[in-house]
Amino acid sequence: MSNPNTAARKLPRLLLTGAAGGLGKVLRERLKPYADILRLSDIAGMDAATGPGEEVVPCNLADKQAVDALVAGCDAIVHLGGVSVERPFEEVLEANIKGVFHIYEAARRHGVKRVVFASSNHVIGFYKQSEHLDAHAARRPDGYYGLSKSFGEDVAQFYFDRYGIETVSIRIGSSFPEPLNRRMMSTWLSYRDLTTLMEKCLFTPEVKHTVVYGMSANKDVWWDNSAAAHLGFVPQDSSEVFREKVEAQPPVAADDPNAIYQGGAFTAQGPF
Ligand code: NAI
């Protein structure tokens, strides 16, 4: 059901970074109804055959001038672009840390008032799976990638406090067609729920800087979204339908990070 607080439903021009990636491809299709023009951007090549209402603007997020030009003329930004797994710091620095700063600087310069930032559960990855968190829990990043998302959330808060640019930072759990392992039974976010959440993030009238956990209505969850109730996000899917398939996988050892930490294997990657 739609959020009664959700106002306008179509933006003149919406920027989608990371459009060539896994979630970018999904949202390229699903965000079309919410924008007259969807501006698609990535450093990687993508299907350049633009459909009606699409435009493709290639860009390296590490290039400040290029990002400035990318953001010009846009009304809102869904920022998915960047390194999406644990990588050496220098790579994360360019794409994620400089990248997110460039996005907000460009938003400030061009008067963009709403950003949806693809943060990650890896900002809190070092909590145990036995712990339950809301959005106010202190962050415990589980690597350079998690640190970059934590920085992004701080940048979002700063640009709201200083310039009034509103952001929803979605701490996405695991958004794939289906949960791939036992850990993802808790962290899974279906594409349908991701799309609904994006719509809430873009159109809820006042969000300030909201942090929301991106998860479906899974049975055993670690996260509490009460601090983001104003978004009116009510997930429809649950990982339960995949339980039999997931539990047919070999058991995970009790001392495996995948069985201990919310961030799973990310907590044990590197040093590079
Ligand atoms: P992905 O790795 O498939 O897509 C990321 C895209 O960013 C890629 O197409 C890549 O070419 C682009 N990119 C990387 N460096 C760039 C640069 N310097 N300039 C411009 N573009 C660059 O990742 P996915 O799964 O689609 O995730 C999208 C976003 O959501 C990412 O920010 C990721 O960190 C975040 N996220 C995703 C989760 C998931 O379960 N899929 C979970 C948590 C967070």
Ligand code: 15L
């Ligand atoms: C993420 O942040 C990654 O981008 C994604 O590829 C998954 O690994 C996800 O977290 C997860 O924790 O399952």
